[in-house]
Amino acid sequence: MNIIDNPQEVQKLCTQLRRDRKKIGLVPTMGALHEGHLALLKRAKETCDITVMSIFVNPKQFGKNEDLNRYPRPFEKDCQLAKEQGCDIVFAPIPEFMYPSNFMTHVAVDKLTSVLEGAQRPGHFTGVTTIVLKLFNIVMPDSAVFGQKDAQQVLVLKRMVMDLNLPVQLDIVPTQREKDGLAISSRNSYLTPSERAEVPLIYAGLIKARDAWKKGDRKSSTLIDCIRTKYNNASLFTPEYVSIVDTNSLLPLETISDTALIATACKTAESQTRLIDNIVLNGSL
Ligand code: PAF
Numbered sequence: 001m002n003i004i005d006n007p008q009e010v011q012k013l014c015t016q017l018r019r020d021r022k023k024i025g026l027v028p029t030m031g032a033l034h035e036g037h038l039a040l041l042k043r044a045k046e047t048c049d050i051t052v053m054s055i056f057v058n059p060k061q062f063g064k065n066e067d068l069n070r071y072p073r074p075f076e077k078d079c080q081l082a083k084e085q086g087c088d089i090v091f092a093p094i095p096e097f098m099y100p101s102n103f104m105t106h107v108a109v110d111k112l113t114s115v116l117e118g119a120q121r122p123g124h125f126t127g128v129t130t131i132v133l134k135l136f137n138i139v140m141p142d143s144a145v146f147g148q149k150d151a152q153q154v155l156v157l158k159r160m161v162m163d164l165n166l167p168v169q170l171d172i173v174p175t176q177r178e179k180d181g182l183a184i185s186s187r188n189s190y191l192t193p194s195e196r197a198e199v200p201l202i203y204a205g206l207i208k209a210r211d212a213w214k215k216g217d218r219k220s221s222t223l224i225d226c227i228r229t230k231y232n233n234a235s236l237f238t239p240e241y242v243s244i245v246d247t248n249s250l251l252p253l254e255t256i257s258d259t260a261l262i263a264t265a266c267k268t269a270e271s272q273t274r275l276i277d278n279i280v281l282n283g284s285l
Contacts, residue, residue: 011140034185148175151278
């Protein structure tokens, strides 16, 4: 497995691989790899000839008071895990290589980025789309693999790919979960033991809403009540939002007649950990 920090070097290597007619799969990550990332790598391995994983804690997608400095960076362990999964190239640039001091260009998707996570984290998605477009231009992948856990990120990136005619296929892998349902996330490591014991209520709420929908409930307010009732059993986290939205516009739905995204974010009191989760009704992202 090649570990490369220089964008020009990766671009040169990937250009050659494309000339050799290799199908390139990109798995963009911020490192601190867990089962969720490994599932993305596995998907890229299954569908492409060459798997490239980027590891870059992207400063532009963190707000001023967010966890950029405490974000875990177990680089050697990550490389070991990537190697075990058969990853071919790890691209791990330093921030100065991605954002030199004269960097001036950003890519922003409108509307979809001002709701849900975007409302809580202004500027976050511009950071995401800017870095992902840079990664696409450096690696030139045929396919890029993302997790459903970051559902809004997926929809924003899909919009960017469509709007800018990017020649890349986005491949979305279902959310990987702990046995008790908690969505696997690098941020779970911040949780205190008592918070960790309580946060499975988040997925339990989503499941309760899905069960109600399966039984025929189509009113969003009823399904949202199901989730909030579950959350009422929690004393160690509070919801930031619980929303049911259209998967194209991300606008709230009053009734569910087509594909709908139930998205939620919660924040724990003690470790101040933000956790997001979602479920899609009647289809997929
Ligand atoms: O999902 C993530 O880990 C990040 O948002 C991504 C896509 C790697 C961009 O920094």
